Amino acid sequence: MIEVERLTKRYGPATAVEDVSFACRPGTVTGFLGPNGAGKSTTMRMICGLTPASSGTATVLGVPFRSLPNPGRHVGVLLDASAQHAGRTGRETLALTAQLLGVPSARADQMLETVGLAGKAAGRRVGNYSLGMRQRLGIAQALVGDPSVLILDEPANGLDPEGIYWMRTLLRGFADRGGTVLLSSHLLHEVEAVADTLVVIAGGRVVANGTKSELLAPSGRTLVRALDPAALYTAVVSANLTVIRREPPTSDGLGEGLVVEAPAEAVGRAAAASGVALTELRQAGGGGLEELFLTLTGRPAAPAAPRPPAPAGPSVPQEALR
Known part of the structure; x- marks a missing residue:
């Protein structure tokens, strides 16, 4: 203790x-x-x-x-x-x-x-x-x-x-x-x-x-991306919704995203009212601990090490130490 x-x-x-x-x-x-x-x-x-x-x-x-x-x-x-x-x-x-x-x-x-x-x-x-x-x-x-x-x-x-x-x-x-x-x-x-x-x-x-279960539970935040990120930002702010942070573009070509303190429906309505075409709209929280860390501290953490295959037991071969 x-x-x-x-x-x-x-x-x-x-x-x-x-x-x-x-x-x-x-x-x-x-x-x-x-x-x-x-x-x-x-x-x-x-x-x-x-x-x-x-x-x-x-x-x-x-x-x-x-x-x-x-x-x-x-x-x-x-x-x-x-x-x-x-x-x-x-x-x-x-x-x-x-x-x-x-x-x-x-x-x-x-x-x-x-x-x-x-x-x-x-x-x-x-x-x-x-x-x-x-x-x-x-x-x-x-x-x-x-x-x-x-x-x-x-x-x-x-x-x-x-x-x-x-x-x-x-x-x-x-x-x-x-x-x-x-x-x-x-x-x-x-x-x-x-x-x-x-x-x-x-x-x-x-x-x-x-x-861990409490802190990583799904939040009331929404991750949203659009063909025109600048127009999306303007639409969200104009609807009096709070932007928590920006998300970088994804590896599969989706542009910059926004994490918004609002339900997905409210964000979708704000985008539709301004004629902004969305490419992604979902509840934020899928990033697990990394997303929590970024939200609370505003800084990235060290990159995670590659996930290894599970060894047969707790001991490690000597050659793996060199």
Whole structure:
């Protein structure tokens, strides 16, 4: 369980995070989303006790992170995979973590196997790892203590499509066994596939917070396109309808579109009254999480990675890591 209440962080006159509140419950994956500079990493660092809050509170398992006895046994954290010691091997890194947390050394080898770094990869120095391999090692390090909570900032960064699918399966399984996951990522398709709850932050403030089904439910907005986009815009505005945003032309030749805050019937009548020929008229909302993100933040997210075929199991062949 993670609970954040009115969390605020100021740096002099600048406010990085303002009045942020949300909760992550056992058995769920919470997707924590927002454009670059929105305050996601700052919020996660405050939850983990690495950055002091200006005001508000953040608790993990009912207490501030710093009050947890041997916190790695309760909370697995991955905020920056590049922060690992470059001179140690993967096995040495996890063996040292196991020793510090007071868990059997065999746990290190178990986690190397789980994340696909067993064998030769375990004996390589971390400085020679690819970004994806360092991410895998960071996830393994977060899991060594057998925690009940995971806090992960961009864990899919550097993973190939098969690795992303593996990570999604791992996180879903962790939550289904009763664990709590807070996941920050720019890969919206992957978040949509694994998350139960979504928290969207923009400009340091929460702009959406709810279950995936609630936030991605069909809206009362309409997507409309016409042969003459300029005439369409004039017709919609003249009918006192609100244009939320413009949509780019489609790959199959349909021109620029508009997302309008009105039912399809009202938009169609406005176009007909001005003699505008439409090429598309439908309820907006088919864009899923990406459309929600664009609507709330006004910025595009990182492109989704290609969807890979489902592997036979959670382990990944060593050659896929290189």
